Structures are given as C-alpha cells and as structure tokens.
Amino acid sequence: MNAKVTSVFLYVNDIIRSRDFYHEVVGASVVQQLSEYEGGPIALVVLRLGDFTLMLHPQDAHDEEFRDQRVGIGIHLQIRVSDVDAFYQHCIEQGAMLSLSGEPVDQSWGWREFALRDPDGYVWSVYQDKSNGQWTS
Structure with a gap:
C-alpha cells in the first residue's frame, strides 16, 4: 500500500x-x-x-464539538522552504510576529528552522533541509 x-x-x-x-x-x-x-x-x-x-x-x-477544546492545540505542521532566512524576513515584513522560537537556528539533524504560530495557534516548523539528503520527502 x-x-x-x-x-x-x-x-x-x-x-x-x-x-x-x-x-x-x-x-x-x-x-x-x-x-x-x-x-x-x-x-x-x-x-x-x-x-x-x-x-x-x-x-x-462546530461550537459543540469544540466546547472543551482549543483550536490549534495538539497539532504541529511543517513547511519546507528553499531559504528559511528569507522566509523568516518575509514573515517579519508581513507583520507576522507570530514566531515561537525567534530567528532560524541550525539543528543537529541538519535543518535550519524556526517555529511560527498562525492566528489560531496552529504551530508550523518552517525549515530548510541542509542535511545533504538525509531527510527526503
């Protein structure tokens, strides 16, 4: 399958x-x-x-379904971009000061990333894969 x-x-x-x-x-x-x-x-x-x-x-x-829950909690999404620093700068220029983690940082697994929260609290890892092919989609 x-x-x-x-x-x-x-x-x-x-x-x-x-x-x-x-x-x-x-x-x-x-x-x-x-x-x-x-x-x-x-x-x-x-x-x-x-x-x-x-x-x-x-x-x-769907208010009844969400009565005891908050939108955005319990899900973490990812967006791969070609230039994470340029994307971060674009977010700042657009007024999207919804960053959770500050500026992009290099991670030990080969990603350069930062976390962005959308208006409803959904968290997105915005990353650039610099692992030389270790991580593939």
Missing part, C-alpha cells in the same frame, strides 16, 4: 484572517472559497502549497 498525506483541514476562529495569513504570509494560493448559500458567510477556503491542500473551515459552526 502506498499512502501520501495530501491535505489538512483546519478549524479557525476568523476564516478571513486565516485565509489572508496563509495567502499573504505563507504564500499559499487561494483555490476556492465556498459559502453555503449565495451571499452567505464563507464556509470553506481551499488553499494550495505546492501539491498540498490546506482547507480552512470556521470553528463556530
């Missing part, structure tokens, strides 16, 4: 703010925005990062 993770579905508090964060800061392309009815509030935003799909859905439609 050959499996590949192709997408993630994130529940968010403010779908417009999250869409803008992933589009303007992270660089994802907005593929689709859907409402349940014409003129209604956005119910789903679909974004693409390379061949990966990121789907955003408003949490408030």
Whole structure:
C-alpha cells in the first residue's frame, strides 16, 4: 500500500484572517472559497502549497464539538522552504510576529528552522533541509 498525506483541514476562529495569513504570509494560493448559500458567510477556503491542500473551515459552526477544546492545540505542521532566512524576513515584513522560537537556528539533524504560530495557534516548523539528503520527502 502506498499512502501520501495530501491535505489538512483546519478549524479557525476568523476564516478571513486565516485565509489572508496563509495567502499573504505563507504564500499559499487561494483555490476556492465556498459559502453555503449565495451571499452567505464563507464556509470553506481551499488553499494550495505546492501539491498540498490546506482547507480552512470556521470553528463556530462546530461550537459543540469544540466546547472543551482549543483550536490549534495538539497539532504541529511543517513547511519546507528553499531559504528559511528569507522566509523568516518575509514573515517579519508581513507583520507576522507570530514566531515561537525567534530567528532560524541550525539543528543537529541538519535543518535550519524556526517555529511560527498562525492566528489560531496552529504551530508550523518552517525549515530548510541542509542535511545533504538525509531527510527526503
């Protein structure tokens, strides 16, 4: 069996703010925005990062499911970039002061990375693989 993770579905508090964060800061392309009815509030935003799909859905439609939970807790995602220092600088220029770890640092396993938190608390490791092929996707 050959499996590949192709997408993630994130529940968010403010779908417009999250869409803008992933589009303007992270660089994802907005593929689709859907409402349940014409003129209604956005119910789903679909974004693409390379061949990966990121789907955003408003949490408030599922308040009962999230009553005792907080969005963003318990998940840690990763984004590989070609130049982590340039991406970090881009985040600062975009006003995304949502860094958890400060400036990018070299890790013993060959990554140069920093941690970024999105508007809902989802944590992303933004990294550049400098392991000379030890880590492959």
